[in-house]
Amino acid sequence: MTHAIGNAAKLSGVNIETIRYYEREGIVPKAKRAENGRRTYDEDAISRLRFVKRCRELGFAIVDIRTLLRLSDQDAGTCDEVRNLSEMNLAAVSAKIEDLVRMQNALQELITSCRSGQTECPMLRNLFAE
Amino acid sequence: MTHAIGNAAKLSGVNIETIRYYEREGIVPKAKRAENGRRTYDEDAISRLRFVKRCRELGFAIVDIRTLLRLSDQDAGTCDEVRNLSEMNLAAVSAKIEDLVRMQNALQELITSCRSGQTECPMLRNLFAE
DNA sequence: ATACATCCTGTAGTTACTACAGGAGCAAGC
DNA sequence: GCTTGCTCCTGTAGTAACTACAGGATGTAT
Numbered sequence: 001m002t003h004a005i006g007n008a009a010k011l012s013g014v015n016i017e018t019i020r021y022y023e024r025e026g027i028v029p030k031a032k033r034a035e036n037g038r039r040t041y042d043e044d045a046i047s048r049l050r051f052v053k054r055c056r057e058l059g060f061a062i063v064d065i066r067t068l069l070r071l072s073d074q075d076a077g078t079c080d081e082v083r084n085l086s087e088m089n090l091a092a093v094s095a096k097i098e099d100l101v102r103m104q105n106a107l108q109e110l111i112t113s114c115r116s117g118q119t120e121c122p123m124l125r126n127l128f129a130e
Numbered sequence: 131m132t133h134a135i136g137n138a139a140k141l142s143g144v145n146i147e148t149i150r151y152y153e154r155e156g157i158v159p160k161a162k163r164a165e166n167g168r169r170t171y172d173e174d175a176i177s178r179l180r181f182v183k184r185c186r187e188l189g190f191a192i193v194d195i196r197t198l199l200r201l202s203d204q205d206a207g208t209c210d211e212v213r214n215l216s217e218m219n220l221a222a223v224s225a226k227i228e229d230l231v232r233m234q235n236a237l238q239e240l241i242t243s244c245r246s247g248q249t250e251c252p253m254l255r256n257l258f259a260e
Numbered sequence: 261a262t263a264c265a266t267c268c269t270g271t272a273g274t275t276a277c278t279a280c281a282g283g284a285g286c287a288a289g290c
Numbered sequence: 291g292c293t294t295g296c297t298c299c300t301g302t303a304g305t306a307a308c309t310a311c312a313g314g315a316t317g318t319a320t
Contacts, residue, residue: 006266016267017309025307036316038267047258054257058240059233062307072254079251083244086253090237097230100223103189107220110188114213121209123216124202127184128177136297146298147278155276166285168298192276 001042005031008041012049019049027052027066059093060085131172135161138171142179149179157182157196189223190215 009016022028023039028048031039041049048069055065064085071078114123139146152158153169158178161169171179178199185195194215201208244253 082251086241093234100227104223111216121212
């Protein structure tokens with residue numbers, strides 16, 4: 001059974017414009033066309049879209065997803081490469097978390113310095129200081 | 131004492147191209163020019179650049195920094211607005227952290243499923259599943 | 261038949277920068 | 291005085307990963 005692009009979007013969770021974008025960029029193969037020229041998607045194509053979506057949700061960059069899809073088309077011995085990519089991504093994610101937690105703490109501190117009814121905002125003063 | 135743009139960049143931690151970008155976008159006021167047409171920065175201008183940099187590091191968007199700078203030019207009663215903006219930013223930062231932690235856990239789990247020497251990568255299989 | 265939904269292509273906008281290209285001016289050493 | 295090299299100038303284009311039209315064709319439901 002095949003689906004039109006709107007349906008594929010619903011089934012994969014990837015929105016229509018993004019699907020066309022992925023095709024333009026060669027991230028997923030060009031969709032087959034019906035006689036009227038419209039794109040059609042079979043279950044395989046939808047799986048691929050869902051895969052891309054999941055990887056994006058896990059923080060993988062598009063270039064890496066390209067690699068993962070290529071690896072998944074080959075057969076064996078890919079596990080090491082997949083794990084490698086994933087570990088690099090995990091490290092990046094963890095680094096981002098650390099950054100954000102630092103931001104979170106600093107913000108929290110600044111906000112508590114900032115009480116209403118003052119003639120000058122201590123938070124702004126702090127940010128301008130030194 | 132005034133400084134050339136390269137010096138201002140060093141003193142503020144904002145890089146040269148970014149300083150010019152901030153000026154183009156009206157985030158900081160246009161720099162005064164020396165007779166030879168080059169930009170010059172006094173301590174005040176450098177403070178403003180440093181302020182923008184700190185705010186960016188805290189996760190504030192440029193539009194919000196614009197507001198913060200405007201508020202800092204006024205005198206009183208701004209504390210509430212500053213705190214409001216900051217709390218919204220803090221909420222966004224916290225939400226991002228939650229997202230990333232979820233990603234981190236999912237990645238960790240996928241990676242542990244993925245041991246080398248297998249004929250098929252379980253991680254890829256998982257990402258394609260259902 | 262008519263209205264509305266869905267699809268098409270192609271282009272431009274988003275965020276916050278960064279990276280040139282191509283040229284001018286300035287400071288230091290010979 | 292001249293060359294070398296650094297810093298500066300403007301203006302434009304590129305980055306990541308989409309998103310949002312415009313303008314038009316086709317499909318579906320009443």
